[in-house]
Structures are given as structure tokens and as C-alpha cells.
Amino acid sequence: MKFAIQINEGPYTHEASDSAYKFTKAAIESGHEVIRVFFYHDGVNNGTRLTTPPQDDRHVVNNWAELAKENDLDLVLCVAAAQRRGIADADESKRNGKDADNIQEGFRISGLGQLIEAGIQAERLLVFGD
Amino acid sequence: MSEGTTKQFLYVNRKAPHGTVYALESLEVVLIGAAFEQDVRLAFMDDGVFQIMKGQDTAGIGTKNFAPTYKALGDYDVNKIYVEKESLDERGLTEDDLMPLTYEDEDDDWAEKPSIKIVSRAEMADLIDSSDVMFNF
Amino acid sequence: MAILHTVNKSPFDKNSLERAIGVAKEGSSVLMIEDGVYGAIKGASSSAMVEAAMKTVKVYALSEDVSARGVNDRVIDGVELVDYAGFVKLAAEHAQVQSWL
Numbered sequence: 376m377k378f379a380i381q382i383n384e385g386p387y388t389h390e391a392s393d394s395a396y397k398f399t400k401a402a403i404e405s406g407h408e409v410i411r412v413f414f415y416h417d418g419v420n421n422g423t424r425l426t427t428p429p430q431d432d433r434h435v436v437n438n439w440a441e442l443a444k445e446n447d448l449d450l451v452l453c454v455a456a457a458q459r460r461g462i463a464d465a466d467e468s469k470r471n472g473k474d475a476d477n478i479q480e481g482f483r484i485s486g487l488g489q490l491i492e493a494g495i496q497a498e499r500l501l502v503f504g505d
Numbered sequence: 506m507s508e509g510t511t512k513q514f515l516y517v518n519r520k521a522p523h524g525t526v527y528a529l530e531s532l533e534v535v536l537i538g539a540a541f542e543q544d545v546r547l548a549f550m551d552d553g554v555f556q557i558m559k560g561q562d563t564a565g566i567g568t569k570n571f572a573p574t575y576k577a578l579g580d581y582d583v584n585k586i587y588v589e590k591e592s593l594d595e596r597g598l599t600e601d602d603l604m605p606l607t608y609e610d611e612d613d614d615w616a617e618k619p620s621i622k623i624v625s626r627a628e629m630a631d632l633i634d635s636s637d638v639m640f641n642f
Numbered sequence: 643m644a645i646l647h648t649v650n651k652s653p654f655d656k657n658s659l660e661r662a663i664g665v666a667k668e669g670s671s672v673l674m675i676e677d678g679v680y681g682a683i684k685g686a687s688s689s690a691m692v693e694a695a696m697k698t699v700k701v702y703a704l705s706e707d708v709s710a711r712g713v714n715d716r717v718i719d720g721v722e723l724v725d726y727a728g729f730v731k732l733a734a735e736h737a738q739v740q741s742w743l
Contacts, residue, residue: 401726502741
């Protein structure tokens, strides 16, 4: 089964990212394919490499980055949502005249078309949000 | 772009505009998605019905007024807009309180027709049941 | 089409559980996740709605979220607890997933 995941909220404030992560992990462990994880609205905040959560708590951003690396997952941050909220990769940063970028390795920034395409190509779309 | 697959898309809108960003950003998905030639339906229920209310003026709150953008949906071939009657009733609204969203029917000499269909809760259930992909915001 | 309806908010906070139950057709399922699992509590004002729903739809709650909230002992009889593997299975077995937020 091919799954697509949409995440609407950022790390820590909502359980959405954690729930989506655990679902994605369980889907892969059950032998399914997760074709894309698309981060929209505040969900793009899951893609910053600058978080420093307390040592005794889970590291949401790293969880995603490691899961993606181990399983070749496609983690996509919506470009429009990312621009609004200040999440940028080197190219975006340069293009918009910013003095820094903050994207976590393992994530990529792309357009809403990637969400639509995932909806078309997957057999099941799940949305985690508020 | 769609590689020949046509799915029944349903965009579910249950949140009021302006207090949160979901209405604006979900509309952006609909506009981008229009290029992918799927069978697109929009559902407005609960506070989502407020998104297409007439007379919105955001000048005082200083935010972008995106309400007029709904009027462009017809030009993007998004013309199946379902609004739940019970949600309108609960909020003291009628169809007259909604923006008149229309499209031009190319199969009928480009006659202008309403895109909005007021449906019952039960019909909304049928709509959900008949969808292949549901986007929620 | 049997749909899996997920609900992630408490019935005392939002109407999402009520909407999901109202829309779920016979043979469909409702799965409570995150704060939605508070809808599985018995003896609450929302319990009757859930019990009535169970006549036509299957109702589940995500066990990890139930445990997190310490409500394991007060789940309505007949609400089945599933873990994340079970959640995946439900999503695969139903035709589609409608995520009520």
C-alpha cells in the first residue's frame, strides 16, 4: 500500500508531528511504502535544524531526519508556507536576500504541487493537524 | 501532469477565516491543484461556511483579504462547491449570505451557472464516501 | 466505500467526534487518536453518542494515546484499542481516510 502523509502543525505545540512520525514508522515496518511526507502550514517548522529540545525529551526534527535517511523518505516543506514562517534552504535564503538558512538536512523545499501529486499517486492520504 | 489518473478530490473546509490561516492556505492548495485535472469538489461545513460569506473587509485588521479569490474558482474549473445546510442554519445564515460563486459552462454556450450547491448533512456523507482523496486543513 | 474516520480532538473541545459519527456510514470505522481518545471515556456526556454509533460503525481508540492519558480503565465497553500497527492496518483495510481535525 502506498501512503502519503500531510502534516499541518509544527513540533511540540501539537502532537500531530509525533503521531505522523509513529504512523509513518509503523507503516514502513509493516512493509508499506510512504511515498511522501508533506509539511504544510506551521508543519514547515518541523524542518529547521536549529531546535534544541531538552535532553530528556524526543528530538522531533532529528526523528524525521533519521527516519528519512534510513528509509529514503521524501520529506517536503511547502515553499509558500516556509517563506511565510522563515524556514529556508541556501537557495531560498539567497533568492530572498536573507543572511542565513536554517533547513535540516533530509528535508527539501518545494511547491504545493508535490502535495497534490502525492494525493494522486498514493492509495491513502492521512492528514495530521489541529 | 496527472499521468492519466483522475481521482475524486475533496477539500474539506471546517474552519472560519481570518482567526487562523487555514482558510487562506487551503484555498492556495485548491488553486494550485486545479492544474492537475482531477475531479475537484469543495466542501464547506461547520465554521467553514463563514469563508464564503459576503461582505468581508479585512482593512481594519490589516490582513490580506483573500475572500474575493473564491470568485476566481470558476475560472480554474473548480465549480462543485458543496455547502452544508445544517451548518448554515446553526449560524443563522442562508444561501443569500454567501458570495455568489459561479462558473461558465463550456458545454452550454458558456452560460453562467452557480457553483454552490446547498446540501444536507446526509448528502455531505455521500460526498465524503464518494471521494478518493480527502484534504483537511 | 468503507471510510476510516480519524478524530484527534476531545468531544468536550470540538464537535469533530460528533461530525465523524454523523457522517460515518454503516460499515465504516471511527478511530480516536491524540486528544480524541477522551471520546472513548465511559460515563461522560459524550458516551451515549459513541455507544449509539457502535450499532452501525466500529469504534477504535489508539492504545498509545489512551495510555498516555491514563484513561485505560475507563474506556467504553466495545471500543477496541489498537496500536500504531493496528492504525496502519485499519488505514490499509478501509477505502480511504477522512482526518477530522
